[in-house]
Amino acid sequence: MRGGLIVGSGIVLGNVIGFVRVAVTAYLLGTRTHADVLAVALGPLDAFNNALIITMIFAFVPMLTLREGADRVAFFLAARRLFFRIFAGITAATALFAPEVIGLIGPGLPPEGAHQAADLLRIISLSTLAGGTAAIYSAWLYTKRRFGPTAFYQALLNIFTIAGALALWRTIGIYGFAIGYATGACAQLLLVYFASRDDLREAQADAVTTTPAPSPSWRELVGKPGIFLAYAGLLAANMIVTRAYATQAGTGMAAAFDYCIRCVNVVIAYLVSPASNSLLPEIARLHAAGEDRSAVRLVDRTAGFALAAAVASCAVGIAIRTPIIAILFERGSFTAQSTQMVSAVFLGLSPCLIGYSLLELTARSLFALDRPMLPLMAAVAPVTINVVVSSLLLHFAPARFMQPEYLGMGASAGLMAGFLLLLAAAHRQRRLAAPHGD
Numbered sequence: 001m002r003g004g005l006i007v008g009s010g011i012v013l014g015n016v017i018g019f020v021r022v023a024v025t026a027y028l029l030g031t032r033t034h035a036d037v038l039a040v041a042l043g044p045l046d047a048f049n050n051a052l053i054i055t056m057i058f059a060f061v062p063m064l065t066l067r068e069g070a071d072r073v074a075f076f077l078a079a080r081r082l083f084f085r086i087f088a089g090i091t092a093a094t095a096l097f098a099p100e101v102i103g104l105i106g107p108g109l110p111p112e113g114a115h116q117a118a119d120l121l122r123i124i125s126l127s128t129l130a131g132g133t134a135a136i137y138s139a140w141l142y143t144k145r146r147f148g149p150t151a152f153y154q155a156l157l158n159i160f161t162i163a164g165a166l167a168l169w170r171t172i173g174i175y176g177f178a179i180g181y182a183t184g185a186c187a188q189l190l191l192v193y194f195a196s197r198d199d200l201r202e203a204q205a206d207a208v209t210t211t212p213a214p215s216p217s218w219r220e221l222v223g224k225p226g227i228f229l230a231y232a233g234l235l236a237a238n239m240i241v242t243r244a245y246a247t248q249a250g251t252g253m254a255a256a257f258d259y260c261i262r263c264v265n266v267v268i269a270y271l272v273s274p275a276s277n278s279l280l281p282e283i284a285r286l287h288a289a290g291e292d293r294s295a296v297r298l299v300d301r302t303a304g305f306a307l308a309a310a311v312a313s314c315a316v317g318i319a320i321r322t323p324i325i326a327i328l329f330e331r332g333s334f335t336a337q338s339t340q341m342v343s344a345v346f347l348g349l350s351p352c353l354i355g356y357s358l359l360e361l362t363a364r365s366l367f368a369l370d371r372p373m374l375p376l377m378a379a380v381a382p383v384t385i386n387v388v389v390s391s392l393l394l395h396f397a398p399a400r401f402m403q404p405e406y407l408g409m410g411a412s413a414g415l416m417a418g419f420l421l422l423l424a425a426a427h428r429q430r431r432l433a434a435p436h437g438d
Contacts, residue, residue, distance in 0.1 A: 010151030015266050017158040022262050023329055024162050025177070028169060030333030031252030031341055037113045038174050039258035040106035040247060041120035042181065044240045045094075049131045049185070051232035053153070056083070056135035057142060058367075059225035064143045072143070073203045078216050080136050087132035094125035105240055106254070108247030116174070123178040127185035134185070137192035140200070149195040153188050160184030227372045231363065234379035235356075238386050242411045245390045249402050256342045257407060259329065260349050264356075267313050271306060271357040272364075283368040292369060296426070299365040303423075306361050310354040317353065321346045341404050349408030355382075355415025362422050371426070378422035382414030389413055 029035035060079060067075055094101065098118040102109070106117055131153075138150035164180015172179075239261055246253040286295040322343040330339050359382075363375035389410035393401040400406055 010147075010153070010155065011269060013152060014154030014158065015269065017155050017162070018262065018266070019328065021158045021162050022259060024165055026259065026329040026334040026338070027332035028165065029174070029255065030335060031255045031338040032333065033110065033113055033251055034116075034174050035255030035258075036106075036247060036252065037109065037117045038120065038177055039254045040102065040109060040243065041117040042124055042177065043243055043258050043261075044105050044236070045121065045124050045128065046181075047236040047239060048233065049127055051229065051236050052087075052128065052132050053135040053138075055225050055228040055232055056132065057139050057150075059228050060136065060139035061142045063224065064139060069203075073200075075216050076136075076140055076200075079221050080133070082218060082221055083136055084129075084133055087129045090132075091125045091129040094128065095122040098122050098125075105244050106247045107244060108249070108254075120175065120178045123175065123182055126182040130182070130185035130189040134189040134192050137189075137196050140196050141192060144196075144199060146195065149192050156188050156191070157181065157184040160187060224372075227376055228367070231372075231376050231379045234376075234383055235359075238382040238411055238414055241383055241386045241390065242408060245394060245401075245410075246407055248394065249404075249407060252338070252341055253345070253404060253407060256338070256345045256404060257349070259325075259342050260346045260408070261352075263325075263346070264317075264349060264352055267317070267353055268356055268360070271310055271313065271353070272360045283365055295365075295369060299362060302365075303358055303362055306357055307354070310357045314350050314353045317350050318347060321350075344404035345407050347408075348405050349412060351412035352408065352415055355412060355417075355419050359415055359419040359422060362419065362426070366422075366426060374422060374425050378418045378425065381418040381421050382411070385414035385417050386410035 025035070025038065029038065064072055064076060098121045099114070102114050102117045102121060106114060109117060134150075134153070138153075141147070141150055160183050161177060161180040164176045164178075164183060166176075168176030168179060243254055243257055246257045283295045283298065286292065286298070322339065325342050325346070326336075326339045329342070330336060359378065363378065366372070366375050387410070390401075393406060393409070
């Protein structure tokens with residue numbers, strides 16, 4: 001109960017400060033070209049980092065929990081060593097090929113904007129090394145039921161981003177956002193490192209007096225996290241595709257999309273996290289008892305409740321989107337015209353609330369049932385359909401594509417298709433696995 005309250009408090013605080021971060025961005029940049037540049041450079045890497053952190057914790061906490069003493073320490077040290085090298089390689093590659101990456105994810109940016117976005121991406125790439133490494137330490141702390149140092153990661157990241165933007169705005173402009181973001185990730189790494197240092201030293205000292213545990217193979221270390229990361233990366237790619245197309249739809253469209261997706265993500269977090277936190281332990285218990293059919297029926301019932309909540313949230317969001325956006329953001333550089341643009345983008349993007357929530361809830365349940373390949377295959381559908389729909393709009397109806405209402409159509413359609421595909425595949429597998437006549 002205490003751990004759940006701490007984690008829940010971290011989510012609430014992170015979202016509240018996240019709104020402040022978006023409000024500061026809106027005040028300083030509005031929906032101008034610089035806002036597009038920041039959205040293209042920061043948005044995709046922020047999504048990737050979140051996926052990376054969730055993957056490290058979700059994959060390694062059970063793997064560490066199943067081990068004791070020297071075996072647990074050996075596993076942690078091997079994982080830290082391997083993934084530090086992987087994260088360092090990702091950071092170096094991102095910095096080295098930043099112009100090419102920006103050309104891919106922001107094809108519509110003007111030349112000067114693309115150059116600025118590449119410089120921003122190089123600075124922000126440091127957060128991948130820091131955030132990914134911090135997640136490994138967080139997994140260790142979770143096994144010790146120490147949730148405090150990790151629960152407020154998003155809040156700490158947002159605080160540093162806001163501080164960097166405000167403190168450095170007059171001297172270096174939008175680069176202050178990137179410096180603040182990277183500094184926040186490094187601060188979180190220092191926090192979890194010092195929080196776990198004494199406990200790790202004691203565990204290593206105890207391990208010296210026992211029989212050395214065999215080092216895990218790299219396949220064992222990479223296998224499970226690799227599947228989780230591939231799934232999360234494909235879902236993140238769905239939004240990256242929409243943001244990339246937004247840069248070709250006109251000035252301010254990428255920024256408007258970014259403001260919308262941050263609002264949508266807050267609602268999704270409250271739709272998915274409470275349900276999954278209560279559902280997954282029960283699914284794990286039923287799976288361990290060999291009652292997978294009961295577990296699947298439980299998932300179906302929960303998905304039904306989630307569908308009702310998501311549809312209601314979507315309807316309310318559409319109904320009150322314009323006044324809420326005006327209240328939250330309309331000040332400074334964020335004008336009434338910006339409000340209308342963001343409100344229009346939200347109209348096409350809001351169905352993502354339904355598709356993403358149901359897909360995530362079902363996928364997490366299947367991961368708990370040790371059926372990871374179904375979610376992984378289903379995660380291919382959203383990005384594929386998004387590319388097809390957005391490409392058709394761009395090439396055959398360019399005038400309509402330029403309208404902000406149509407920007408989120410591909411993402412929304414893809415996510416709903418991914419959920420339906422996952423649901424159909426899961427039930428087909430269930431029927432095939434059932435005894436004849438059951």
